[in-house]
Amino acid sequence: MATIISPIDALQFIVDEEVAQVPLTDYPMLNAVQKRVTSQTQLKWNVNVGGAQARTVTTSAAVTAFNDDDYVQASLAIGRIRVESSFQLLKEDIAEARAIGKGALRDLFASDVNSAIRVCLETMATGIYSGTGANNSNAGIVGVDTCLTATTYAGIAQATYTGWTPVVNTNGTNRALTTTLLEAVDNALMRKGGTYNAIFCSPELVSSYRALFAAQANIQPAPLGQSTADIGYTGIAYKGRPIIADIYAPLNKFYFVDSRDIELYTFGQNNTDNRRGIQFAIGKIENNNPDAEQYVVYAKPQLKIKNRPKSVAGLFAIT
Template identity: 30%
Template sequence: MANRVLTTTNTRLLPKVVDTVLGSNVFATRMLSNAQKWIGEKIKKSLKISKSSQGGSFDNFDVFSTNAEDTRRNLEFEAKFYRQTVVLPLSEISKNKADEQRMIDLIAVEMASSAEDMADGIGNLFYGDGTGNSGKDFLGLEGIVDDGTNVATYGGLSRATYSTLNSTVTASGGTLSLAKMATLYSSISSGSVKPTLGLCSETVFDLYEQLLQSQERIAKDVPAMRNGLTGGTGFTGLYYKGFPILADEKATAGTLYFVNEDFLEFRALPVAMTEPINFRIRDIEGNDYTNVNGLGFSWSGWIKPTNQASVIGHIYLGGELWSSNPKRHGKLTGITSI
C-alpha cells in the first residue's frame, strides 16, 4: 500500500476477535450449563445394590423370615478443582484504555478468551477417566461409562463387587452397524428409562449417517443446553430411536456413547472468596461459546504482584462430574468403518 494512504488514513480494528483455535465442546457445554449446586463435604448418594429376599407366598401358619438385609451402599465423590490464570501487563492495559476509540476492551476480551480456553480444557477432561494429574482431574465419560477396565473403583465402591456399577462396554470389532447400536440401546434401557443422548467424534458421526436411508438423514438442531434451554444456535444432530446423536470434537476416537442425562450431572462447588462469572461472550466469534450463559466459573479478582507492573487473576471451577446410575450408560468402542 502506498505511503500516501498509510500516512493519511487511520487504522481501525474490526470490533470482534475471531477464534480460529477452539472447536466444538458439546458434552461439557451441556453438563456445565445445567450444573447443580454442591451441598456438604462430599457428594453422597444412596445406591441399592441388591434385591430383598424377604418376599414370598405363604399359607396358614407358615413362619416368615425376619432376617434384616443390607441392600444399600453410599456412593461418595470428593470435589475437584480446575483453574485458568489470566495475566496482563499494566503497560498494555494503559495503552488500550488511552485509545478512546478502541473497538475491543483488552481486559474484557482477555478474560473471555481465558474462560473459553478453560472450558475447552475441561471439555477434554470430561471425556477422560479422572485419573490424570494424580487423580486431580474431573471424572469423565471414560471413567463413568466403564466396566472396571479403566476405573475399578467408582464412588468408593468396587465395580467387581457391585456389578450394577458397570456400564455396558461393547467392542465393535471395527465396524458400526444398526444392529450393534440396537443391542447397546436395549442393554441400557428398561421400560421408560432409556438413553437421552448419543455422543461421538465427527468421524463416527459421519459413519452413522452412512447407515441411514436417504429419507432418514434429517439433521435437526439440538439445544446446546439441557432441558430445552437455548444457547447459541444449537448443535446439529441425527436422531436414533427418538434421541439425538451429536458430534463432539472432544469425544474419544472410535467410540459411540449412549448416555442417560437423567443420571448424569456436574455438581458445582463455589470456590470461597471468589465472585461468580456471568459467562457471556460478545467480543469473540467463531466457536460454540459465543452465546452461552453462566457455566459456573468464578473469579479471584485481580492480584497485583509486589515486583511487577502487571495484574494476575485466576478463573476457577470446583465440583465433580458423576453419574448416580452408570448401568444406564453404554458405549461401542473401536469403530473405524461400517
C-alpha cells in the same frame, strides 16, 4: 451512598458476565449435562445396589425371611484440583485504557478473561469424557470413560455390588458399525432399567452412522413455555434420540447418555456469589515485574453420574 468494591471484585463481575455469554453449544456434552455449584469437598449420594427379594408362598405360611435393598454411599472428591488459565497485562496498557474510559478498560480485561474461560472449558469438555481424576490433567474430572471402564466408581466396587456394573460393549480391535451392535447396547441398557436421551460421539463416527443409515431428521419439542425447537447438532438420530457430534469426544466410541441424570459440579469459591451454571473465579497473582499485573481465571469441576448402570453406556472400538 455508592457501594465501593475492590478491583478484583469488579473483575469477578466481568468473569460472571463472560461465563453467562459463552456459547456452550460449542461444547455439546458439557452443554447437555446439568450444572450445579457446591461448597462441600465431597459429592455424596446414596446408591440403591439391590438385594430385595420377592417370594411366593401359601396364605398359611409364616414370613421367615427379610430382604430389602442395600443402599451404599457413593463419593467423589471436588475442590482440591483446579483448571486454570493465567494472563498478564502491562500497567501502561491499563493506564491507557482507563484514560479512554470505563468501556475500554472493561474490554481490555474482558478479552483475556474470555480467552481464559474458553481454554478452561475446552479442558473440561475433554475431561468429562477422558478424565481419570488425576491431579495433572483434564481438570481432575472423573469422566464418563472412567465411569464405564473402571472396576470401582465413586468408591463403589462392581465386584462387591454387581448391580453397579455398567453397560459397555467393546472389543480388542475396532469394528465396523452395525445395527446389531447398536441394538445390543440399547437392549442391555433397557434390561437394567436405564435409558438415554442422546448419543455423543466424534464427528468421524457421525459420518460412519450416516454411511450405515439414511439420515433421520430430528426435531425435538423445546421445554414447555418456550416457542423454539431443538433440532440437534447433526440432524440424525437413533430410535428418536439425537446423535450429537462432539469434537471433544474420543475417537471410536459411542456414548449413550441420559443427560438429565448427570451433573457437572463446580466448587463454590468465597470470592464469588454466582451459584448458577459453571462457576469461575479470578485472582490476582503477586509478581516481580513492577510494570505488569497478573491474573488467573480458574474453576474446580467434577462430574457426577448418579446412576452408573442406568444413566450411561458405551459402544467402543467402532469405526
